[in-house]
Amino acid sequence: xxxxxxxxxxxxxxxxxxxxxHSGVSELALTCExxxxxxxxxxxxxxxxxxxxxxxxxxxxxxxxxxxxGLGDLTMYAKINYGGGAAVGLIQQAAMAVAxxxxxxxxxxxxxNGRSGQRMGRGVSGxxxxxxxxxxxxxxxxxxxxxxxxxxxxxxxxxHEYGATSEDLAVVAMTxxxxxxxxxxxAGYGKPMTLDDYMNSRLISEPLRLFDCCQETDGAxxxxxxxxxRARELKQKPAVIRAxxxxxxxGQEQMTSFYRDDLLSxxxxxxxxxxxxxxxxxxPDDIDAACLYDAFTPEVIMxxxxxxxxxxxxxxxxxxxxxLTLGGRLPNNTHGGLLSEAYIHGVNxxxxxxxxxxxxxxxxPQGVEHVLISSGVGVPTGAMILGxx
Amino acid sequence: MTKPSRIxxxxxxxxxxxxQQAAAxxxxxxxxxxxxxxxxxxxxxxxxxxxxxxxxxxxxxxGTVNSYTVLHHPQFPGYDYPLTIILVDLEEGTRLTSQLVxxxxxxxxxxxxxxxxxxxxxxxFKIPVFRPAVKELN
Numbered sequence: 455x456x457x458x459x460x461x462x463x464x465x466x467x468x469x470x471x472x473x474x475x476h477s478g479v480s481e482l483a484l485t486c487e488x489x490x491x492x493x494x495x496x497x498x499x500x501x502x503x504x505x506x507x508x509x510x511x512x513x514x515x516x517x518x519x520x521x522x523x524g525l526g527d528l529t530m531y532a533k534i535n536y537g538g539g540a541a542v543g544l545i546q547q548a549a550m551a552v553a554x555x556x557x558x559x560x561x562x563x564x565x566x567n568g569r570s571g572q573r574m575g576r577g578v579s580g581x582x583x584x585x586x587x588x589x590x591x592x593x594x595x596x597x598x599x600x601x602x603x604x605x606x607x608x609x610x611x612x613x614h615e616y617g618a619t620s621e622d623l624a625v626v627a628m629t630x631x632x633x634x635x636x637x638x639x640x641a642g643y644g645k646p647m648t649l650d651d652y653m654n655s656r657l658i659s660e661p662l663r664l665f666d667c668c669q670e671t672d673g674a675x676x677x678x679x680x681x682x683x684r685a686r687e688l689k690q691k692p693a694v695i696r697a698x699x700x701x702x703x704x705g706q707e708q709m710t711s712f713y714r715d716d717l718l719s720x721x722x723x724x725x726x727x728x729x730x731x732x733x734x735x736x737x738p739d740d741i742d743a744a745c746l747y748d749a750f751t752p753e754v755i756m757x758x759x760x761x762x763x764x765x766x767x768x769x770x771x772x773x774x775x776x777x778l779t780l781g782g783r784l785p786n787n788t789h790g791g792l793l794s795e796a797y798i799h800g801v802n803x804x805x806x807x808x809x810x811x812x813x814x815x816x817x818x819p820q821g822v823e824h825v826l827i828s829s830g831v832g833v834p835t836g837a838m839i840l841g842x843x
Numbered sequence: 844m845t846k847p848s849r850i851x852x853x854x855x856x857x858x859x860x861x862x863q864q865a866a867a868x869x870x871x872x873x874x875x876x877x878x879x880x881x882x883x884x885x886x887x888x889x890x891x892x893x894x895x896x897x898x899x900x901x902x903x904x905x906g907t908v909n910s911y912t913v914l915h916h917p918q919f920p921g922y923d924y925p926l927t928i929i930l931v932d933l934e935e936g937t938r939l940t941s942q943l944v945x946x947x948x949x950x951x952x953x954x955x956x957x958x959x960x961x962x963x964x965x966x967x968f969k970i971p972v973f974r975p976a977v978k979e980l981n
Contacts, residue, residue, distance in 0.1 A: 575917070576917060577917065577919065585857075587853045587855055587858065588855070588857050588858045588884050588885060588886065589884050590852070590853060591852030591853055591854065591858045591861075591862065592852070592884060592939065592940050592941075593940060594850045594852060594853070595849060595850060595851065595852040595970060596928060596940055596941060596942050596970075597849065597850075597914065597919060597921075597922040597926050597928070597942070598914075598928055598940065599850070599919055600917065603912060603914055603928060606912040607910045607911070607912055607928065607930050607940070608910070610910055610911065610912055611909065611910035611930075611953070614910075614953050656915070656916060657913075657915045657916070658914075658915060658916050659912045659913070659914050659915070660912055660913040660914075660915070660925075661912075662912075710940075712910075712930050712938060712940065713883070713884075713937075713938050717909070717910065
């Protein structure tokens with residue numbers, strides 16, 4: 455009989471480091487601190503941790519983390535591909551392990567010196583020895599070396615077709631900055647952003663500006679996934695996984711799916727949406743808050759359509775009505791998100807989703823029953839719905 | 844001191860041949876030998892019929908701009924900024940990324956007609972780029 459992941463597992467612990475521009479320590483040290491904080495947050499014995507999941511891009515191998523933190527014997531460890539597209543994929547892997555008994559208590563983590571070490575925004579270069587060099591040979595030779603340059607070819611097309619403007623992108627950037635003003639952990643803490651600030655930020659990849667781009671951060675974030683039953687015995691209110699999925703669709707490339715007929719939507723995110731709504735039995739009307747992946751502002755706008763919060767081309771109007779703010783229809787990235795809190799490849803957005811379920815957000819809306827969280831946009835991705843038990 | 848040059852494409856079994864054709868002055872498109880489907884970027888197997896036999900056709904080099912972006916920052920050695928990147932719909936039906944040259948920023952638009960030419964960099968590297976299509980007389 456097929457196992458459904460609905461309500462089988464819960465996120466029972468969250469841990470993070472300070473988010474800075476220069477940690478001065480190794481990525482392994484950051485990861486150990488976040489994992490340790492996560493274990494303490496949950497109130498579980500480190501020896502009970504028997505599974506670990508991280509990103510293929512992460513430099514801290516599972517066994518090094520296990521040895522450093524003093525975890526137990528491991529029966530499941532895995533790495534998930536595609537940068538921020540991995541984010542909720544880690545949770546899916548952990549939930550599958552918990553539901554099948556492959557592991558009982560799984561910690562997932564991402565630790566990176568993303569500002570003082572290797573910066574995503576500085577681009578790629580040199581040889582990439584993998585099957586996707588087929589694509590890189592074009593993007594590198596022509597000077598498309600940064601994530602923003604790949605994302606903007608799709609975003610600019612969308613904006614042109616539906617009449618979305620820089621002022622619309624600014625709504626996303628400014629709303630999340632407003633949220634970050636209440637979050638002492640956030641890069642945007644104490645730094646308000648006006649429309650003038652936004653419009654005066656430097657052009658990066660037209661029409662995107664600096665403030666359309668996420669932070670680059672040194673830091674780590676970790677989460678504990680265990681059975682819903684066990685989570686109820688631990689310290690925190692469980693954030694129950696109602697549904698979780700990965701999603702990649704036909705014509706998918708890592709970040710450059712330019713060759714599909716329709717470039718005005720996010721087919722892989724639409725697949726993720728169908729899957730999580732079907733698995734959970736919920737729909738857009740049931741979602742009270744969201745942490746939509748936000749490496750770049752247009753991604754938030756396009757996802758509102760993927761997840762059915764509005765129709766195609768209508769997202770620019772949806773956000774103008776203040777719907778992403780705390781008093782709006784869908785408070786989004788209430789911690790500031792990747793744009794204004796930190797760029798921990800989306801794991802910090804999942805942590806905020808958990809806080810929203812617990813009632814612990816620095817910007818806690820009333821009556822949050824269900825939170826929608828997504829992985830990286832324009833990449834092989836995924837989505838998850840968390841619910842209160 | 845020589846001027847820095849663009850990053851050279853990594854060349855493997857599945858893509859190196861395309862750049863060899865470019866070096867010979869041609870913009871080419873991979874074609875399945877079994878079902879004749881065109882594909883770009885190249886792949887070792889046809890996603891339509893799973894044949895691994897392929898050849899290629901030479902493109903006319905004529906197309907339209909499906910989308911574009913103008914890059915300002917960060918700036919890498921070997922490229923001229925602002926750098927206009929385009930996604931071109933070739934008249935043969937495939938799409939590719941390239942660079943638009945000989946065109947002022949304000950003249951770049953969605954749907955504009957463009958034509959390919961082979962640009963030779965100072966270091967002798969040859970790469971297909973596009974410029975606004977010359978309007979045909981008469």
